[in-house]
Structure formats: C-alpha cells, structure tokens
Amino acid sequence: MSxxxxxxxxxxxxxxxxxxxxxxxxxxxVASALAEEEGVEMxxxxxxxxxxxxxxxxxxxxxSIRKMGKSGVVDIKEFYSLFPNGPLKKASKISGIxxxxxxx
Amino acid sequence: MANHLHKVLPSGxxxxxxxxxxxxxxxxxxxxxxxxxxxPSQTKKxxxxxxxxxxxxxxxxxxxxxxxxxxxxxxxxxxVLKYDLLIIGTGTHIVPEEIEGMLGDHWHKDVxxxxxxDGAKNLRQKLKSWKGGKLVVHICEMxxxxxxxxxxxxxxxxxxFKNKHMRDQVEITFVxxxxxxxxxxxxxxxxxxxxxxxxxxxxxxxxxxxxDAESKKIIDYGGTEVEYDLLVxxxxxxxxxxxxxxxxxxxxNFVPTNKxxxxxxxxxxxxxxxxxxxxxASKAGSxxxxxxxxxxxxxxxxxxxxxxxEEYDGHANCFVETGGGKALLIDFNxxxxxxxxxxxxxxxxxxxxxxxxxxxxxxxxxxxxxYWNMMIKGRHIPFIxxxxxxxxxxxxxxxAKTKHNETAEVE
Numbered sequence: 001m002s003x004x005x006x007x008x009x010x011x012x013x014x015x016x017x018x019x020x021x022x023x024x025x026x027x028x029x030v031a032s033a034l035a036e037e038e039g040v041e042m043x044x045x046x047x048x049x050x051x052x053x054x055x056x057x058x059x060x061x062x063x064s065i066r067k068m069g070k071s072g073v074v075d076i077k078e079f080y081s082l083f084p085n086g087p088l089k090k091a092s093k094i095s096g097i098x099x100x101x102x103x104x
Numbered sequence: 105m106a107n108h109l110h111k112v113l114p115s116g117x118x119x120x121x122x123x124x125x126x127x128x129x130x131x132x133x134x135x136x137x138x139x140x141x142x143x144p145s146q147t148k149k150x151x152x153x154x155x156x157x158x159x160x161x162x163x164x165x166x167x168x169x170x171x172x173x174x175x176x177x178x179x180x181x182x183x184v185l186k187y188d189l190l191i192i193g194t195g196t197h198i199v200p201e202e203i204e205g206m207l208g209d210h211w212h213k214d215v216x217x218x219x220x221x222d223g224a225k226n227l228r229q230k231l232k233s234w235k236g237g238k239l240v241v242h243i244c245e246m247x248x249x250x251x252x253x254x255x256x257x258x259x260x261x262x263x264x265f266k267n268k269h270m271r272d273q274v275e276i277t278f279v280x281x282x283x284x285x286x287x288x289x290x291x292x293x294x295x296x297x298x299x300x301x302x303x304x305x306x307x308x309x310x311x312x313x314x315x316d317a318e319s320k321k322i323i324d325y326g327g328t329e330v331e332y333d334l335l336v337x338x339x340x341x342x343x344x345x346x347x348x349x350x351x352x353x354x355x356x357n358f359v360p361t362n363k364x365x366x367x368x369x370x371x372x373x374x375x376x377x378x379x380x381x382x383x384x385a386s387k388a389g390s391x392x393x394x395x396x397x398x399x400x401x402x403x404x405x406x407x408x409x410x411x412x413x414e415e416y417d418g419h420a421n422c423f424v425e426t427g428g429g430k431a432l433l434i435d436f437n438x439x440x441x442x443x444x445x446x447x448x449x450x451x452x453x454x455x456x457x458x459x460x461x462x463x464x465x466x467x468x469x470x471x472x473x474x475y476w477n478m479m480i481k482g483r484h485i486p487f488i489x490x491x492x493x494x495x496x497x498x499x500x501x502x503x504a505k506t507k508h509n510e511t512a513e514v515e
Binding site for chain 2: 076100
C-alpha cells in the first residue's frame with residue numbers, strides 16, 4: 001500500500017496515488033517538488049494555505065471547499081486559482097496529508 | 105444513554121431527558137421509503153415510549169446550555185434545568201439554505217433530500233409517478249450523517265427503475281465532492297466495479313456553489329455544470345442550533361469532544377456522543393450505539409472521580425445496500441479501513457465483510473427490528489463488541505494490534 005519514493009532528495013512514503021502517508025516526512029523542498037508535478041509553482045500565498053490545511057489535519061478537522069472559503073486564509077475563487085482543477089485534492093497532496101476521504 | 109444509566113447510576117442521581125422531537129425516527133429507514141420498501145410510518149414512534157419509568161422526560165426545544173452555570177435553558181416558557189452532569193446527543197440535521205438556490209418552489213418538487221422524514225416521504229410520492237429523465241444523486245459536502253447512504257440510494261434507484269421496466273429512460277449520475285464513490289483502497293478494489301455494472305455515471309471532485317433551479321443545473325465552484333430532471337441531494341449537515349447558541353460548537357455546530365473518552369473539550373462535566381460531536385468517526389447510528397456502552401462506563405468513572413477510559417476506537421458497523429436484494433457489511437474504526445472478512449464471529453460469520461450477499465441484505469432489513477427492540481433500549485447485541493474485533497478481518501499484519509491512541513493521528 002505504501003511505497004518509498006525519493007522526492008527532492010528525500011525518501012518519503014507515499015500511497016498508490018502518490019499522497020504522502022507520513023506528514024512527519026514532509027518539508028518545503030518535498031512540497032515544492034510535489035507542487036511542480038501538479039503544475040503548481042509555490043508562492044507565499046500557497047504556503048499560507050498549506051499551513052492552514054496542515055493545521056486542520058493535525059486537529060482532525062475534515063476539509064471541504066466551503067470550509068476553505070470560510071477559513072479567513074483564502075476565498076474559494078483564490079483557492080481555485082492557486083490550485084487549479086480539484087484544488088482540495090491537489091492542495092492536500094502538496095500539504096503531505098491524505099486526500100479527503102469517506103468511510104469506504 | 106438513559107436506558108443504560110438508569111440501571112447503574114448510584115442512588116441520589118436523577119436523570120432528565122430533554123427531547124427536541126416528539127417522535128423518535130429510525131433514520132436508516134429513510135433510505136428505503138422513497139422506493140416504497142418501507143412505509144413512512146414504519147420509521148417513526150413516539151419518543152416517550154422508549155424512556156425508562158424513573159427518568160423525567162421533557163419534550164421541548166433547547167435554547168442554550170450555560171456551561172459556566174451548569175444550566176440548560178428550554179424554549180418551553182424559559183424553563184431552566186440545573187445539572188451536575190450533562191450528556192449532549194443533539195444530533196445532526198440538514199441545512200439546505202447553506203447552498204445558494206437550493207431552497208425555493210422547486211424544493212420537494214424537483215429537488216429532494218432523503219435525510220428527513222418529509223423528504224423521504226415526498227420523494228416516495230415523486231418516484232411513484234416520475235416518468236424518467238436525468239436523476240442526479242448528489243452530496244454537497246462532508247461530513248454527512250451517513251456517508252454511504254447516497255451511494256446506496258443510487259444503487260437502489262438502479263434496481264427500482266429496472267423493476268419498473270423503465271431503467272432505459274433514466275440516466276443516473278452520482279455527483280460527489282470526493283475523488284470517487286469509494287475513497288479507501290480496499291473498498292475501491294472490492295467494489296469499484298459496481299458503478300459501471302449498474303451504469304451509474306460519476307462526477308467527482310464537485311464542490312457545489314449553487315443550484316440553478318430555473319435551468320435545472322447544479323454548478324460547482326470550478327464552473328462544472330450537471331443537469332438534472334430530478335435532483336436527490338444531501339445538503340450540508342450541521343449540528344443543532346442550540347449548540348451554536350451555547351457558543352461552543354465548531355463552524356458546523358459540532359461539539360468538540362475527545363474521540364477516545366467522549367468527554368467534551370467544553371467542560372469536564374459535559375459529555376457528548378453520536379453525530380453531535382466533532383470526533384472523526386462516522387456519524388452513523390452504530391457509532392452512537394457503541395459509544396453509549398463506553399460512555400456509560402466513563403460516566404460512572406467520572407462520578408467516582410476515577411480516570412476516564414480512552415476506549416472508544418471509532419468502531420462503526422454498517423450494512424450497505426447495493427441493489428438487487430443484496431447488501432454489503434462494513435466494519436471499521438479509526439485505524440482500520442473497511443476490509444474483507446467474517447462477522448460477527450471471527451472466521452465463521454455468518455456475515456461476510458465487504459462482499460455483496462443476500463444475507464447481508466436480510467441483515468439490513470432485520471436491523472429495523474433490532475433497532476426498535478434492542479439498540480434503543482440499551483440492550484447489548486450478542487457477539488458485537490463496542491470496540492472493533494480485529495480477528496476475522498483481513499487486515500494488514502503491520503496495522504494489527506496497534507494501540508488506538510498511538511495511531512490516532514493517522515485517519
């Protein structure tokens with residue numbers, strides 16, 4: 001289920017869809033490399049969103065697009081422009097957390 | 105909780121229940137009502153029928169909880185109840201007004217929910233005479249009370265229209281904010297084929313912005329549009345308004361709660377269970393049943409001044425209808441995703457986990473009786489433990505026998 005990958009010179013565990021499985025292995029170099037694979041160039045605004053997402057993840061709060069819009073960090077329009085096409089999934093991947101999941 | 109606690113509380117304790125609803129609903133039954141498998145009346149009974157005799161029962165809306173004064177204010181004539189210990193079980197409800205354009209003249213005409221008694225009942229009437237077209241089954245945002253119910257609705261629709269010999273006149277589309285109908289690897293592997301088999305179209309990663317009722321479209325923030333003739337949606341789910349008025353809910357009015365002890369983070373003498381909490385467990389009925397057994401013990405420990413047990417592991421157990429008289433059974437917790445195996449007796453069954461079978465479907469139908477006659481009365485269901493039994497589950501050896509609190513950050 002979990003595979004090892006070398007990203008930006010760091011060995012990290014990822015699942016079959018390329019999502020990191022251990023947030024402790026996350027760092028900005030890894031995130032920038034993952035972002036590049038997703039066609040995203042990281043800016044200060046991107047990092048602010050990533051910080052918020054990681055914080056929510058650590059608090060075990062499930063994320064949704066609307067919740068991002070109410071976060072005070074970013075509005076929905078900007079969230080889509082920062083992480084085009086499936087922003088929540090893309091931003092989750094770059095943040096080193098699992099994609100949003102249901103129970104099955 | 106009252107049915108558990110009234111038998112075991114030390115003398116001197118008096119239990120009062122404040123019920124915001126006159127009726128108690130068997131909510132899992134609402135999935136079957138639109139397809140005329142259950143009559144609406146089979147899903148409701150008077151709440152007072154289930155209350156032990158020595159428990160005081162008040163039927164009233166709740167204004168607010170004052171955690172500092174240990175008081176609950178009711179809407180009934182401003183009555184105020186003092187408490188030493190409070191258990192919150194105020195649940196979750198749909199809030200269609202959270203989505204622009206969802207409410208209006210079209211509500212319960214072309215746009216329906218089935219997460220309310222009226223929604224399920226009105227949709228049943230609609231489906232009796234609906235001539236077919238584009239049926240869109242849709243989830244607005246997570247979390248929702250039963251994450252698999254919309255998928256079950258799509259599967260049952262396929263069977264329903266086949267039985268009515270009009271399946272070719274109905275195009276079923278499942279629209280989800282998630283990345284797929286199944287998001288966990290094992291369920292995707294075992295069940296991914298079901299949608300294709302049943303000719304159900306998928307639209308994924310769809311974050312709804314609004315309903316355009318005039319042109320009968322739902323539109324997402326990215327600009328994707330999905331047309332419908334009949335929209336069956338699960339609106340935003342939120343906790344009770346009384347939690348918001350009390351000033352301690354999260355942005356969806358769920359009560360911040362310790363996921364292992366069920367003591368709230370609001371105050372030490374306030375506990376919470378079921379879909380009222382913010383814990384990362386499923387907001388399903390089985391969860392509250394398992395939580396109640398564990399919370400009863402923790403309430404007794406709290407009263408004695410003992411440390412609380414960090415025992416609740418997120419255990420949920422759900423039958424999932426797949427149509428055609430078959431169902432799946434899933435059993436999971438914070439650590440373990442649903443997997444194949446046998447249940448409830450390890451290696452024996454008779455039920456199979458994560459596999460379609462007629463017996464699982466019979467189990468789901470039998471469950472209504474179990475609910476009204478055992479669960480709500482606080483009776484233990486034989487062979488089924490409040491924490492998940494790893495034995496009999498085909499789980500990764502690496503994940504087996506892990507301590508709940510060590511792996512808590514994973515899910």
